[in-house]
Amino acid sequence: xxxxxxxxxxxxxxxxxxxxxxxxxxxxxxxxxxxxxxxxxxxxxxxxxxxxxxxxxxxxxxxxxxxxxxxxxxxxxxxxxxxxxxxxxxxxxxxxxxxxxxxxxxxxxxxxxxxxxxxxxxxxxxxxxxxxxxxxxxxxxxxxxxxxxxxxxxxxxxxxxxxxxxxxxxxxxxxxxxxxxxxxxxxxxxxxxxxxxxxxxxxxxxxxxxx
Numbered sequence: 001x002x003x004x005x006x007x008x009x010x011x012x013x014x015x016x017x018x019x020x021x022x023x024x025x026x027x028x029x030x031x032x033x034x035x036x037x038x039x040x041x042x043x044x045x046x047x048x049x050x051x052x053x054x055x056x057x058x059x060x061x062x063x064x065x066x067x068x069x070x071x072x073x074x075x076x077x078x079x080x081x082x083x084x085x086x087x088x089x090x091x092x093x094x095x096x097x098x099x100x101x102x103x104x105x106x107x108x109x110x111x112x113x114x115x116x117x118x119x120x121x122x123x124x125x126x127x128x129x130x131x132x133x134x135x136x137x138x139x140x141x142x143x144x145x146x147x148x149x150x151x152x153x154x155x156x157x158x159x160x161x162x163x164x165x166x167x168x169x170x171x172x173x174x175x176x177x178x179x180x181x182x183x184x185x186x187x188x189x190x191x192x193x194x195x196x197x198x199x200x201x202x203x204x205x206x207x208x209x210x211x
Contacts, residue, residue: 033112040115047122050130056172057133069139083179087186088118094190098197114189121185125178134175142171 078086091114099107136142143161161168 043119071137091190129173136174
């Protein structure tokens with residue numbers, strides 16, 4: 001009778017103990033990584049500052065009307081919130097679940113690596129967009145282009161954008177794709193993380209089979 005009561009008490013206290021062990025492992029692993037996390041925050045801020053305060057390269061606008069730049073402005077197929085959820089939040093949740101089934105202390109390191117991948121990709125993409133200055137397919141409509149044929153040279157039609165400064169900058173940042181690079185940084189890292197876990201589990205199973 002006493003043994004049954006003891007087993008019941010162990011069963012009731014085991015989940016809280018498991019959670020406490022996981023939280024303790026996370027706290028012990030996150031302390032030495034504080035400097036790396038601070039660097040990730042700095043990179044995120046740098047990417048956002050470049051995107052908001054640095055003007056892109058102003059390429060010469062092709063003669064209007066250029067069919068390649070005359071598309072209407074449409075709604076984003078993948079909004080920023082959805083992109084962040086699919087490219088960062090979803091991989092972080094998967095990493096948490098996989099780490100909870102195995103080495104819980106590895107979660108902080110893996111999450112840090114994911115954040116480094118995403119933040120560095122954002123920084124490199126922001127710099128590349130500014131250097132490229134490639135107009136978007138909806139450039140004329142997005143920047144509210146107004147032609148000025150009176151001052152145009154022979155065979156050319158020049159003009160200027162009349163939209164707000166940030167909108168004009170955004171209309172000149174078509175390449176490289178921020179959505180593609182962000183999604184690849186997060187989901188690409190997740191695929192490598194899962195591949196590493198599959199290899200580890202395969203090694204453990206093969207070692208158990210050995211006599």
